[in-house]
Amino acid sequence: MAKLSPMTRNLAAAAGVLATSACAALGLDKNAPAADAVISGELIYRQKIALPDDATAVVEIRDAGSTGAPIAEQRIDLNGRQVPIPFELSVSRKALAAAAAPELVAGVMIDGAPQWASEPQAVKAAAGDLSLGAIMLAPWKPIAFATDYRCGGKPVLIGVVEEKMTMRVSGEDFPLKEAPAASGAKYEAEGDPTTWFWSKGEEATASVRGETISGCKKAGGESTMSVLKARGNEPGWTLEIAGDNVVLLSDYGQTRVETKASKSVKGAVKTWRAKDLSVTWEEKICADDATGMPHPAAVTIVHGGKTLRGCGGEPKSLLVGAEWVVEDINGGGVIDDSRASLLFDDEGRVSGLSSCNRYGASYTLTGEGLSISRAAGTLMACAPALMDQERKFFDTLAKVSGFSIDPTGALILTTPDGGRILARR
Numbered sequence: 001m002a003k004l005s006p007m008t009r010n011l012a013a014a015a016g017v018l019a020t021s022a023c024a025a026l027g028l029d030k031n032a033p034a035a036d037a038v039i040s041g042e043l044i045y046r047q048k049i050a051l052p053d054d055a056t057a058v059v060e061i062r063d064a065g066s067t068g069a070p071i072a073e074q075r076i077d078l079n080g081r082q083v084p085i086p087f088e089l090s091v092s093r094k095a096l097a098a099a100a101a102p103e104l105v106a107g108v109m110i111d112g113a114p115q116w117a118s119e120p121q122a123v124k125a126a127a128g129d130l131s132l133g134a135i136m137l138a139p140w141k142p143i144a145f146a147t148d149y150r151c152g153g154k155p156v157l158i159g160v161v162e163e164k165m166t167m168r169v170s171g172e173d174f175p176l177k178e179a180p181a182a183s184g185a186k187y188e189a190e191g192d193p194t195t196w197f198w199s200k201g202e203e204a205t206a207s208v209r210g211e212t213i214s215g216c217k218k219a220g221g222e223s224t225m226s227v228l229k230a231r232g233n234e235p236g237w238t239l240e241i242a243g244d245n246v247v248l249l250s251d252y253g254q255t256r257v258e259t260k261a262s263k264s265v266k267g268a269v270k271t272w273r274a275k276d277l278s279v280t281w282e283e284k285i286c287a288d289d290a291t292g293m294p295h296p297a298a299v300t301i302v303h304g305g306k307t308l309r310g311c312g313g314e315p316k317s318l319l320v321g322a323e324w325v326v327e328d329i330n331g332g333g334v335i336d337d338s339r340a341s342l343l344f345d346d347e348g349r350v351s352g353l354s355s356c357n358r359y360g361a362s363y364t365l366t367g368e369g370l371s372i373s374r375a376a377g378t379l380m381a382c383a384p385a386l387m388d389q390e391r392k393f394f395d396t397l398a399k400v401s402g403f404s405i406d407p408t409g410a411l412i413l414t415t416p417d418g419g420r421i422l423a424r425r
Contacts, residue, residue, distance in 0.1 A: 232310020324423035356382035
C-alpha cells in the first residue's frame with residue numbers, strides 16, 4: 001500500500017469519514033478449519049464526482065486498534081471505472097477468529113492519498129461467506145494532531161479540524177471548547193453541552209447528544225518515550241536525547257559520548273548538562289547549512305572544549321498542524337475573497353481548497369527537500385479568473401522541490417524554475 005499507515009490507521013478511524021454502520025455477522029467457529037471465507041460487496045458514494053483514471057480502491061480486514069499489517073487486503077486499480085466498485089476479499093478464517101475485534105475498512109486512493117473512506121464495520125464470527133452489500137464512502141477530511149480512542153468499541157478521534165479542537169465520532173465532527181471540570185480536562189461541543197469529551201489521565205469518557213460512551217482507551221497501546229534528534233556538519237555529528245540520556249556521535253562517528261544529564265527549561269530554551277557536556281536546544285527556525293532544510297530548533301553543543309552547532313527536530317513538524325492559507329502564487333498575489341489553502345498531515349497527505357475546488361495529494365519529505373504529487377480535486381466550475389488561479393496553484397504545487405519558513409512565520413514553497421507559493425497560518 002502506498003504507506004496507508006495502516007490504512008491511515010484504519011482509514012476511517014484516522015480519517016473519521018461519514019458512513020452508515022452495518023455490522024456484519026460472519027459466524028466463525030474458532031475450532032473451524034483454516035479455510036478462506038469470501039467477503040464481498042460494493043463501494044459507493046452519493047456525490048456526483050468522477051474518479052480519475054489512476055484511482056485505486058482499497059479494502060482491508062483489520063484488527064481494530066492494531067497498527068500492524070491487515071488480516072487481508074484487496075487493491076483494485078480502477079482504470080477509469082466509477083462507482084459502484086465491486087470487491088471480493090478472501091480472508092483466512094483462522095486469522096479472523098484470532099483477531100480481538102476484526103473490522104472492514106475501505107477507501108479510494110488517488111496518488112497514494114485517501115480521497116474517500118468508509119467507517120469501520122465490525123466483522124463477527126460465523127460460518128460461510130458474506131455479502132455486505134453497499135459500503136458507503138464519504139469524502140476524506142483530514143484531522144491534525146489526532147489521538148485515536150476506542151470508546152466501547154467505537155472509534156473516537158480527538159484532533160484539530162480547521163484550527164478547532166474537534167471530536168469525530170461515526171464520521172460526524174463536533175467542534176469543542178474547554179468546559180469546567182472538577183478533575184481532568186473536559187471539552188464540550190459548541191452549543192451542545194450534552195456532547196463532550198472528558199479525559200482523566202489515561203482514561204476518558206465521551207458523550208454524543210446525551211448518550212455516554214465510557215471505557216475510552218487510546219488505540220494501538222501505550223506510547224513510547226519521545227526521542228529528540230539533532231545533527232550538524234563540519235565535522236559531522238548527530239545527537240539523540242531520550243529523557244535524561246544523551247548520546248552524541250561526533251567527528252563523523254569516530255567519537256561517541258553517552259551520559260546522563262540534568263535538564264532545565266527557560267521559555268523556549270531547554271538545556272541538558274553533564275560533567276563534560278552541555279546541550280542547548282532553542283525552539284526557533286534553523287536551516288541546515290548543507291541542504292537549507294528548515295528545522296524547528298537550533299542546537300548548540302559544548303564538549304571537550306569544542307562548540308558544535310546544528311539543527312534539531314523534524315522538519316515535518318513545521319508543516320503539519322493548522323491550515324496554511326495561500327497569500328501569493330508566483331508573485332501575482334491571489335484574488336480578493338478567494339481561498340487556496342494547504343493542510344499537511346502526519347501521514348504524508350496534503351489537502352485543502354484550490355480557489356474553486358477541494359483537492360488532495362501526497363507529499364514526500366526527504367533530507368534534501370519536499371515534493372508533492374499531482375493533486376486530485378473535485379470537479380466544480382467557477383469564474384474564469386478563479387479557474388486560472390487554481391491552474392497556476394496546481395501547476396506550481398506539482399513542481400515544488402523545497403520549503404522554508406521566513407522570519408514572519410510564513411511558509412514558502414519553492415520550485416526549481418523560480419516558482420513560489422507563500423502561505424500563512
